[in-house]
Structures are given as C-alpha cells and as structure tokens.
Amino acid sequence: MEILIPALLTIITAATPLLFAALGELVTEKSGVLNLGIEGMMVMGAIIGFVTVHYTGSATLAILASLMAGALMSAIFAVLVLQFHASQVPTGLALTIFGIGLSALLGQSMIGIAYEGLPIISIPLLSSIPVVGELLFKHDILVFLSILMVFAVMWFLYRSRAGLILRAVGDSHDAAHAMGYSVIKIRFLAILFGGAMAGVGGAYLSLAYSPLWVEQMTAGRGWIALALVVFATWRPGRVLLGAYLFGGITILQLHAQALGIGIPSQVMSMLPYLATVVVLVIISSDQARIKLNSPASLGKAFHPSR
Amino acid sequence: MLRKILLSSIIASSLGLSGVAAAETKVGFVYVGPVGDHGWSYQHDQGRQAVERALGVKTTFVESVAEGADAERVIRKLASSGNDVIFTTSFGYMNPTIKVAKRFKKVKFEHATGYKRAANVSTYSARFYEGRAILGAIAGKMTKSNVVGYIGSFPIPEVIRGIDAFTLALRKVNPKATVKVVWVNSWFDPGKEGDAAKALIDQGVDIITQHTDSPAPLQVAEKRGVYAFGQASDMAAFAPKSQLTSIIDNWSDYYIDRVKAAMDGSWKSTDTWDGIKSGMVEMAPYGDAVPQDVRDMADKIKASIVDGSFHPFQGPIKNQKGELVVKAGEVISDKDLSGLNWYVEGVEGSIPK
Numbered sequence: 001m002e003i004l005i006p007a008l009l010t011i012i013t014a015a016t017p018l019l020f021a022a023l024g025e026l027v028t029e030k031s032g033v034l035n036l037g038i039e040g041m042m043v044m045g046a047i048i049g050f051v052t053v054h055y056t057g058s059a060t061l062a063i064l065a066s067l068m069a070g071a072l073m074s075a076i077f078a079v080l081v082l083q084f085h086a087s088q089v090p091t092g093l094a095l096t097i098f099g100i101g102l103s104a105l106l107g108q109s110m111i112g113i114a115y116e117g118l119p120i121i122s123i124p125l126l127s128s129i130p131v132v133g134e135l136l137f138k139h140d141i142l143v144f145l146s147i148l149m150v151f152a153v154m155w156f157l158y159r160s161r162a163g164l165i166l167r168a169v170g171d172s173h174d175a176a177h178a179m180g181y182s183v184i185k186i187r188f189l190a191i192l193f194g195g196a197m198a199g200v201g202g203a204y205l206s207l208a209y210s211p212l213w214v215e216q217m218t219a220g221r222g223w224i225a226l227a228l229v230v231f232a233t234w235r236p237g238r239v240l241l242g243a244y245l246f247g248g249i250t251i252l253q254l255h256a257q258a259l260g261i262g263i264p265s266q267v268m269s270m271l272p273y274l275a276t277v278v279v280l281v282i283i284s285s286d287q288a289r290i291k292l293n294s295p296a297s298l299g300k301a302f303h304p305s306r
Numbered sequence: 307m308l309r310k311i312l313l314s315s316i317i318a319s320s321l322g323l324s325g326v327a328a329a330e331t332k333v334g335f336v337y338v339g340p341v342g343d344h345g346w347s348y349q350h351d352q353g354r355q356a357v358e359r360a361l362g363v364k365t366t367f368v369e370s371v372a373e374g375a376d377a378e379r380v381i382r383k384l385a386s387s388g389n390d391v392i393f394t395t396s397f398g399y400m401n402p403t404i405k406v407a408k409r410f411k412k413v414k415f416e417h418a419t420g421y422k423r424a425a426n427v428s429t430y431s432a433r434f435y436e437g438r439a440i441l442g443a444i445a446g447k448m449t450k451s452n453v454v455g456y457i458g459s460f461p462i463p464e465v466i467r468g469i470d471a472f473t474l475a476l477r478k479v480n481p482k483a484t485v486k487v488v489w490v491n492s493w494f495d496p497g498k499e500g501d502a503a504k505a506l507i508d509q510g511v512d513i514i515t516q517h518t519d520s521p522a523p524l525q526v527a528e529k530r531g532v533y534a535f536g537q538a539s540d541m542a543a544f545a546p547k548s549q550l551t552s553i554i555d556n557w558s559d560y561y562i563d564r565v566k567a568a569m570d571g572s573w574k575s576t577d578t579w580d581g582i583k584s585g586m587v588e589m590a591p592y593g594d595a596v597p598q599d600v601r602d603m604a605d606k607i608k609a610s611i612v613d614g615s616f617h618p619f620q621g622p623i624k625n626q627k628g629e630l631v632v633k634a635g636e637v638i639s640d641k642d643l644s645g646l647n648w649y650v651e652g653v654e655g656s657i658p659k
Contacts, residue, residue: 006504006508108342210499210520210526211525212496212544217496250501264658
C-alpha cells in the first residue's frame with residue numbers, strides 16, 4: 001500500500017498529457033481529418049506555456065497561452081488542408097517538424113530555468129478521505145480538467161446535436177454537405193479543438209510533469225497519443241482507459257525494475273505500440289466493428305465543387 | 307523516430323546547399339540530442355563554441371541525428387561539403403564514421419566514446435567513472451536509508467562502468483549501502499526520467515544519481531526532499547537544495563587542441579581517454595547540504611585520482627555473487643574497462659540483455 005499510492009499518483013501524471021492530446025485528436029479524426037502534427041502542437045504548447053509562466057508568473061495565463069499556441073498551430077494545418085486541399089498526412093508531418101524547430105528556437109533562452117510546477121488543488125473534505133482522497137481529489141488543475149474533458153467530449157459526440165453533425169461530416173462529407181452543413185467550417189473547428197487540446201497536453205509537460213524546458217521534451221508522446229486514438233477505436237471512454245493503461249505500463253515497468261523484477265525494459269517500452277498493432281489487427285479482422293466507430297471519411301480531402 | 311529521420315534529412319540536404327570553398331578550416335559536429343538538452347549534446351556544443359572563439363574557424367553542427375543509417379548520410383554530407391575535421395559525438399556513430407572515413411581520406415574524423423580507429427579516425431572519451439567514484443563516496447556519507455537510486459539510459463559499458471565505479475566508492479565508505487538501478491531506454495526523455503526518479507524515491511532511495519541527460523530527476527528530488535547528483539553540466543538551478551554536486555563534461559580543450567593540430571598539419575590518429583587530471587571531467591561546486599568533512603573527503607579522493615595514487619577500479623572487487631574478481635592491489639585494465647558488462651557487489655537487479 002505504501003508503494004501503491006505513490007505509484008498510482010505517478011501513473012495519473014504520466015497519463016494526463018496523453019489524455020489531452022488523444023482526446024483532441026479523437027474529435028479531429030471524428031470530423032474526418034487526420035492530423036499527424038500532434039507532437040509539434042504539443043511541443044509548441046509546452047514552450048509557450050513555459051515562457052508565459054516564466055514572464056508572467058501566472059499558471060492560468062500559461063495554460064491559456066498553450067491552448068492558443070496549439071490552436072494556432074492547428075489553424076495553419078487547417079488552412080492548408082481545408083482551403084488548399086493539401087494532403088493531410090504530409091501536412092501533419094510537416095507541422096510536427098515545424099513545431100519542434102520553432103519551439104527550439106523560441107526556447108533558446110529558457111534552457112536552464114526552473115519552475116516549481118502547478119499548484120496542487122485539494123478539494124475540501126473529499127481530499128481528506130484516506131487513500132481515495134489522495135488518489136482522486138488532490139491534483140493540479142489540469143488533471144481534473146483532463147477527466148472533465150473526457151465526459152465533455154463524450155456528451156458532445158453522443159448526446160448533442162452538434163456532435164451528431166460532426167460525426168456525420170466525418171462519416172460522409174458529401175452527404176453532410178448535401179444536407180446543407182458547412183463541412184469546411186465544422187472541420188476547421190474540430191481541428192482547432194484538437195490543436196488546443198494538444199497545446200494543453202504540452203503545457204502539462206512543461207508546467208507540471210517535469211516543470212522545465214528542454215528541446216523536444218514531448219519525446220514522442222504525440223505519436224503515442226495518435227496510437228491511443230486507434231487503440232481506443234475512436235471512443236472517448238476508451239481513450240481514458242488507454243491513456244491510463246499506457247501511462248501505467250510505463251510507470252509499473254520502472255517500479256518493477258527498481259524491485260528487481262526481470263522484465264526487459266525494452267519490451268515494456270514498446271508495449272503501447274504493440275498493443276495498438278494488436279487492436280488494429282483485431283478491428284480490421286471484423287469489418288462491422290471498424291464501421292461502428294471509425295470515421296468513414298477519415299483522411300479524405302473534401303471538394304465541395306464536385 | 308520518423309520525425310528524427312525527416313528532420314535530419316532536411317537538415318542534411320540543406321547543408322549540401324550551403325557548402326562553400328574550402329580555403330579556410332571548417333569543422334563539423336554531429337550531435338545525438340538537441341543542443342538545448344542541457345546535458346550531453348549541450349556540453350559538446352559548448353566545446354564547439356570554444357573552438358570557434360579560440361581559433362576563429364567556421365563550424366557547422368547537425369543536432370538530433372539518430373544513430374544508425376541516418377547518421378551515415380549526415381556525416382557524409384558534412385564530409386563532402388568541405389569540412390576538414392568532423393566530430394561525431396555519440397557511441398552509435400562509430401560504424402557510420404568508419405564507413406564515411408574510408409571514402410574521405412583527407413577529412414579527419416574524431417569519434418567520441420568508440421573503439422574503432424583508422425588512419426584518419428581518432429577516438430576520444432572521458433573517464434567519467436572518476437567523477438562517478440567521487441559521487442559514490444559522497445553518497446555513501448550522505449545516505450540515511452542506505453539505498454541509492456541510479457537512473458540508467460542504455461546498458462552499454464559506458465553506463466555500467468559508471469554504476470560500478472559509483473557503487474564501489476559508495477560501499478567503501480558505507481559497506482551497508484546498495485544501489486537500485488532503473489533503465490529508461492532513452493538518453494533524453496524528461497518525463498520518463500522524472501518518473502524513474504519518483505519510482506526510486508517511492509521505493510525508499512534517498513539519493514538519486516542519473517546517467518541520462520535532462521535535469522528532470524533533480525527537480526523531482528528537490529520536490530521530494532531527497533539528494534541528487536547532476537549530469538553532464540551543473541544543474542544546481544533545478545535543484546538548489548538537492549544537488550550535492552555534478553559531473554561536468556568539458557570538451558573545449560580537447561576540441562581546440564585537435565582542430566589546431568589539423569590546422570598546422572600535426573594531426574595523427576590517436577585514442578584519448580582523459581579524466582579529472584586533464585580537466586575533461588570536472589566537478590560542480592558542492593551543494594550547501596554537503597558538510598565540510600564530506601567535502602574534505604571528496605577533495606582528497608579527487609586529488610588521489612589526479613596524482614594516480616587511487617584508481618576507482620582497484621581491487622579488491624567482488625561481483626554480484628560475492629566472488630572476488632579483482633585481487634587487492636590489482637586494477638582493471640583500460641581494455642577490460644572499455645567493455646565492462648557486469649555489476650559489482652552492491653548493485654541490485656541484473657543487466658537487461
């Protein structure tokens with residue numbers, strides 16, 4: 001028990017950045033757009049958040065700035081893909097490379113500076129419950145927000161009219177267009193949401209997870225988030241599950257090593273990707289299951305004139 | 307991975323365009339991480355800047371180059387665009403460097419931490435284990451739980467040598483102390499390095515040592531109120547209370563010497579393995595938490611390494627099974643040290659294969 005609680009707490013912090021980025025990408029993909037630029041948007045969120053907190057001292061402002069940074073990055077992608085019909089895959093990759101480069105440039109003077117990290121919020125009464133209180137009600141604001149966002153996205157996609165339209169656009173943009181919905185506008189908003197969420201995920205890295213700035217500090221988490229969306233078969237609830245599972249694997253293998261349990265750490269490092277491959281195999285073995293949740297127009301360009 | 311490949315191929319192709327006439331001496335550098343890592347690549351870049359300042363030569367660097375086939379392309383590009391000396395600063399660049407060196411006989415290559423040489427390829431490395439021994443002794447005096455945490459990157463001899471030197475010195479001062487090792491399979495992943503530090507602290511270690519490049523473990527140590535050692539550069543800014551000291555890589559003097567030699571024609575293929583004595587390995591100032599008697603002890607060990615009266619790998623040394631491997635009075639040879647692949651007594655767990 002002594003070890004269990006700190007270990008679980010660490011899992012939560014490891015899962016939170018993945019959860020933000022993956023939820024954002026989920027909504028983007030549900031509208032039929034594949035944005036491979038998560039890593040670049042995250043890393044931009046990380047640096048902008050860090051710069052903001054360094055100069056203003058305000059964590060709230062920093063989170064908002066990261067959100068804006070991620071959204072702005074995704075807006076570039078949105079304009080290229082939606083307005084100029086650029087192919088989504090290379091454009092997303094370019095966005096990642098651009099984000100890594102730009103963040104390194106912006107962050108030159110931030111190397112070697114420390115920040116004490118986001119303040120921890122204890123919810124009164126609830127946080128004093130033994131074990132459960134510490135696990136569930138004593139975190140920084142972003143952890144709470146990430147969980148709230150899961151339910152918000154769930155409600156939006158499956159309970160709201162706007163969500164229904166978004167899914168319609170993702171499944172058949174031609175049909176949605178024929179019904180009079182603005183495919184471009186809806187996709188633009190979905191991409192912006194995805195960027196904003198990736199930006200906040202990045203902010204979590206530089207403000208809470210390891211509160212400092214070093215180049216490329218996302219270290220591939222954008223790609224894990226991308227894998228997570230597929231792993232979750234485009235369901236927000238499963239994204240939550242997957243993020244904690246992926247985070248859990250990372251942390252548990254570190255603990256296993258420290259305890260001297262002999263699982264090769266290399267195997268553990270590849271587990272998230274392996275799990276994604278397995279899920280891909282399973283869902284593609286059953287056509288009906290793919291159709292159920294994956295957006296049918298994913299990655300296809302939309303030309304309203306045709 | 308993909309982003310790294312794309313990134314470095316873009317950089318590599320842009321380098322090709324910027325090649326200018328080779329009248330002046332040009333020096334190229336290849337780094338495995340970003341120059342902003344505040345660790346390994348950062349220190350190599352400090353060396354590059356020192357070369358530029360001291361000799362006024364033109365330098366180029368390519369950062370975040372993945373080890374392997376990609377590195378070969380970047381090194382070849384640097385060679386074909388007129389660089390006279392090329393420093394390849396990671397172990398994994400060894401074979402690519404040798405391969406490119408065969409085709410560019412006039413270019414002088416300097417490969418860090420490798421063991422393959424050629425007429426135009428030198429190798430160089432630093433005896434970081436000398437610094438590790440000092441850290442180990444300090445840890446032995448400072449630990450209360452008698453369990454010390456060690457965050458490793460990859461299980462290669464360079465890292466294992468550090469763990470062993472640290473543990474030997476630790477147990478010389480404090481025979482009850484042991485070392486827990488956690489591998490993160492990355493040179494550079496602040497989040498994961500921090501997580502590894504948390505996992506170790508949760509399991510009762512009260513000092514964190516690392517052989518990875520970011521200051522994240524120190525931040526965790528500072529927050530959790532345990533001690534830690536910095537890596538590659540002085541990381542006190544991230545852990546003003548926790549950092550006891552830090553090993554600092556200082557490549558500047560070596561880089562200046564080698565480029566100078568290439569300029570005046572005295573460059574020869576050599577194998578350099580320098581330590582505290584030559585200044586290649588430096589120690590950061592002690593943190594406030596280190597009491598005077600521990601400082602005196604550490605200074606004494608440092609002096610004895612410099613004057614040669616003490617070697618971190620002098621016997622008696624036992625392996626994990628408790629078998630005597632190195633007898634009293636003997637020292638592990640440089641050749642054996644360069645391929646070291648076993649833990650000494652006092653390290654917990656086994657080396658991942």
